[in-house]
Amino acid sequence: MSIVKIPPVLRPSTGGEREVSAEGGNVGDVLRSLAEQHPDTQRQLFGEDGTLNRYVNVYLNDEDVRVLDGLDTPVSGRDTLVILPAMAGG
Amino acid sequence: MASGAELIRQVKDRIKEVDPREVRDRLDGSGDGAGSNGASANGAAAGDPAPVIVDVREQHEFEEGHIPGAVHVPRGHLESRIEGASRDRSAPIVLYCASGNRSALAADTLERQLGYENVESMTGGITLWKDRGFDVDVPRALTADQRSRYSRHLLLPEIGLEGQIKLLESKVLLLGAGGLGSPVALYLAAAGVGTLGIVDDDVVDVSNLQRQVIHTGAHVGDPKVDSAEEAIHDLNPGVDVVKYNTRLDASNILEIIEGYDVIVDGVDNFPTRYLLNDATVRLQIPVVSASILGFDGQLAVFKPYDGPCYRCLYPTPPPAELAPSCGANGVLGVLPGTMGLLQATEVIKLIVEAGDPLVGRLVLYDALAASFTELKVRRDPECPICSREPDSISDEEMGVFPDYEAFCAAAG
Numbered sequence: 001m002s003i004v005k006i007p008p009v010l011r012p013s014t015g016g017e018r019e020v021s022a023e024g025g026n027v028g029d030v031l032r033s034l035a036e037q038h039p040d041t042q043r044q045l046f047g048e049d050g051t052l053n054r055y056v057n058v059y060l061n062d063e064d065v066r067v068l069d070g071l072d073t074p075v076s077g078r079d080t081l082v083i084l085p086a087m088a089g090g
Numbered sequence: 091m092a093s094g095a096e097l098i099r100q101v102k103d104r105i106k107e108v109d110p111r112e113v114r115d116r117l118d119g120s121g122d123g124a125g126s127n128g129a130s131a132n133g134a135a136a137g138d139p140a141p142v143i144v145d146v147r148e149q150h151e152f153e154e155g156h157i158p159g160a161v162h163v164p165r166g167h168l169e170s171r172i173e174g175a176s177r178d179r180s181a182p183i184v185l186y187c188a189s190g191n192r193s194a195l196a197a198d199t200l201e202r203q204l205g206y207e208n209v210e211s212m213t214g215g216i217t218l219w220k221d222r223g224f225d226v227d228v229p230r231a232l233t234a235d236q237r238s239r240y241s242r243h244l245l246l247p248e249i250g251l252e253g254q255i256k257l258l259e260s261k262v263l264l265l266g267a268g269g270l271g272s273p274v275a276l277y278l279a280a281a282g283v284g285t286l287g288i289v290d291d292d293v294v295d296v297s298n299l300q301r302q303v304i305h306t307g308a309h310v311g312d313p314k315v316d317s318a319e320e321a322i323h324d325l326n327p328g329v330d331v332v333k334y335n336t337r338l339d340a341s342n343i344l345e346i347i348e349g350y351d352v353i354v355d356g357v358d359n360f361p362t363r364y365l366l367n368d369a370t371v372r373l374q375i376p377v378v379s380a381s382i383l384g385f386d387g388q389l390a391v392f393k394p395y396d397g398p399c400y401r402c403l404y405p406t407p408p409p410a411e412l413a414p415s416c417g418a419n420g421v422l423g424v425l426p427g428t429m430g431l432l433q434a435t436e437v438i439k440l441i442v443e444a445g446d447p448l449v450g451r452l453v454l455y456d457a458l459a460a461s462f463t464e465l466k467v468r469r470d471p472e473c474p475i476c477s478r479e480p481d482s483i484s485d486e487e488m489g490v491f492p493d494y495e496a497f498c499a500a501a502g
Contacts, residue, residue, distance in 0.1 A: 005463075008384045009412045018459070044412060055408040062465050082465065084454070085412055086404040087381040087388055088360045089269075089421060 002030050004081045013040035027060060028071030030081055045083070057084040098191050105197040108210040110219040113184050116141055117159070141182040141210075144175050146196045151188065154233065155226040157219060160186075165196050172200060179205050186212035186219070230255050236328070240282055253442035254282060258328075260441045263287040263350040265338060265366065267314040269426030270356030270380055270433065272304035277434040279322040279329045283441070286322060287350060289334040290314040301423035338362055340489055343369045352437050355379040356430070360407040365489025367392065367400035371476045372483040378436045378448075380429040385422050385457040387429040390448055390467060391436050394476060397449035402470040425457055 001021040006014050014020055020037065024030035031052075035042040047053055051071075058065045059082040065073050075081070092100065117140060145156045146165040156162070161175040165187070176183055183206060185193040193211040200206040212219070220226060232240070232254065243249040243257075262283050264271045267290040275286060292314050294305045302314075309317035315333035322329050334346055338357070343365060347353060355366055355377050363379075370377050376393040379400065392399050407413060432453070439445045454463040471477055475487075 008386050009408075018456075054406040055404070055412070057404070059465050062463075064466065064468065067468055082454075082463065084452075084465070085408045086360065086363075087383045087386070088363055088407075088413065089358055089381050089383045089419065 001077055002075050002079050002081055004030060004034050004083065007083055007085055007087075009085055009087075010041055010044060010083060013044060014038045024075060026069075026071065026075055027058060027065050027073045027081065030075055031058070031071070055085060058082070059084060098194060101198045102194045102211075105194055105201065106210045107190070107194070107213045108184060109213055110222055110224060113141070113143070113157075113186075113212055113219075114222075114224050117143070139182060141184045142176045144172070144183060144185045144196075145187070145216075146185055146193050147187050147216075150233075153229055153231045155216070155220075155228045157186065157216065158225050158227040160227075165192050168196050168199055169204065172204065172206075176206075180207050182208045182210075184210050184212055187215045189215040189217050191215075232258075236282070239326075243281070248444040249438075249442050253444065256441050256443075257282045257438065258284045260352070261285040261287065261350045262437055262441075263289065263347060263353045264356065265289050265354065265362070266356040266358065267302070267304060267318040268292070268298065268356060268358065269301045269382065269421065270430040271354070272302045272318070273427045273430035274354050274356065274434045274437070275304055275318055275322060276325060277431060278437060279326045281434075281438055282326065283329065283437075285330045285332060287332040287334065287346070288315050288318050289336065289338055289346060290318075291335055291337045301421065301426050303427065338366070340365060340485070343488070344373070344485075347375060348373060350375060352440050353377045354433055354437060356426075356433070360413060361489060363400060364407065368475050368483060368488040368490075370394060371399050372480045372488070374480055376440055378433045378440070380433050382421055382425050382429055384420060385425060387425055387455040387457075389429055389432050389436075389453045389455070390451065391440070393440075393447065393449045394480070398467045398469045399473060399476040401475050402473045403452065403467050405470070405473075422457055425455075428455060428457070 001023055004020045004022050006018055006020060011018060020034055022030045022033040022037065024033050031045055035045060045053060045056055052058065060068060060073055060075065061080055143157050143160040145152050145160040145162050146168065148164055152162045163171045163175055185196050187193040190211060190213050193215065197209045197211040200209045240254050243254050244251060260283050262278055264275055264286060267275060267288050275288065278286060294309045294312055294314055294317050296310050298305055299307065304321045305314065305317045313335050315335045319331040319333060322331050336342060338346065347369060353370060353375055355363065357363055366377065371394045374394045376391060378391050380387060380389045436448055439447055450467055452465045452467050469476065475483060
């Protein structure tokens with residue numbers, strides 16, 4: 001199981017959970033597992049074609065998955081995924 | 091015996107005096123670094139060598155500001171040190187003091203006792219020079235008050251005298267005098283940042299006081315820039331505050347931000363953040379950026395061409411439903427204090443060039459978990475803005491992304 005850190009704007013979709021455990025061998029599988037547990041996150045994370053929305057940044061530990069293999073980046077049980085949307089409060 | 095005032099009158103009758111404007115014209119006419127033989131290419135003094143400018147005041151007066159390029163020879167050391175300023179008895183020399191009396195007496199001494207042939211005293215001294223709005227050099231030294239005020243900085247090897255002078259000479263622009271801008275403004279003012287620009291078109295509301303600590307109850311209803319200016323000057327009257335009681339937009343952004351060394355982004359909406367990014371990449375000004383929501387904060391330094399820009403990190407803004415900045419949202423009152431002071435710290439590090447700036451890194455602060463997370467942010471080789479030459483970023487492109495404002499407005 002990997003840990004997925006949920007940003008404030010997605011917490012209403014995860015019942016207020018700030019961290020969710022999810023299964024998967026790669027980034028895409030882990031996120032899809034998250035969306036199965038919390039269906040409201042599906043539309044926020046993925047476009048209709050199943051790709052990650054451009055405004056959602058996902059980090060595997062401290063590295064942006066865009067510079068790795070995107071959704072195909074392999075994930076091990078000790079990894080943490082961080083979902084990071086832009087925020088503009090000041 | 092003549093009185094002191096009579097003596098000065100008699101001396102002024104027999105020496106030559108010169109108006110500050112003519113001194114300025116002669117200096118300008120001689121061109122930069124032309125030296126004692128510099129001949130003017132234009133202006134009234136064409137063909138004349140540039141005069142040697144001698145400041146005859148005391149040390150502390152000289153340190154508070156003098157005419158650029160002036161040689162300091164206090165009147166008490168005139169006879170023994172004037173040759174350090176000019177050995178040539180026929181070279182033109184202009185003496186000045188605070189108001190023109192001491193320099194008249196010194197000119198008399200140079201002419202009658204030391205044989206200088208071409209000496210003038212500037213009328214009205216540096217007081218009149220400043221009144222005319224001419225340039226003054228404030229040398230790289232601190233006043234006694236500054237040495238005392240900034241003593242804890244001076245003790246740090248990473249800041250010291252050199253770093254403190256950099257702070258005093260620096261210009262920092264704060265976007266917003268709100269949650270983030272309040273603590274940043276107070277601490278940067280306390281730290282001695284020379285010029286603080288503040289952009290905010292809002293007035294103080296009682297609901298601001300839970301976190302916007304630069305404002306007080308007495309200023310509810312006042313423009314935030316005025317309230318902030320008063321607090322800054324109460325804390326440190328040496329700070330020059332430049333107020334922009336306006337909203338940053340594409341029509342005014344370049345004019346406002348140009349000339350600032352660092353910009354502190356605490357704005358509360360995406361359109362302005364993208365606009366700011368594009369304009370600062372174009373002008374190559376570093377931005378210390380933070381954002382807050384609820385109990386969470388983000389912090390990064392965007393230093394154009396040294397590291398990623400805001401668009402490298404966030405190529406597209408989120409839709410309105412995931413961008414709560416569109417509407418009112420809760421925020422822990424302490425949180426902008428925490429994030430704002432991290433911003434202020436990064437600003438000072440950039441100015442004094444100490445430590446490792448938060449370039450290419452994003453820090454997430456989760457107040458409920460009491461945890462910091464650091465993520466890597468890389469330059470996007472296909473970034474629509476910072477992958478290009480700064481001059482190629484046009485006015486029309488700045489701040490543009492798909493219909494965000496309309497989307498945001500529709501979502502309320």
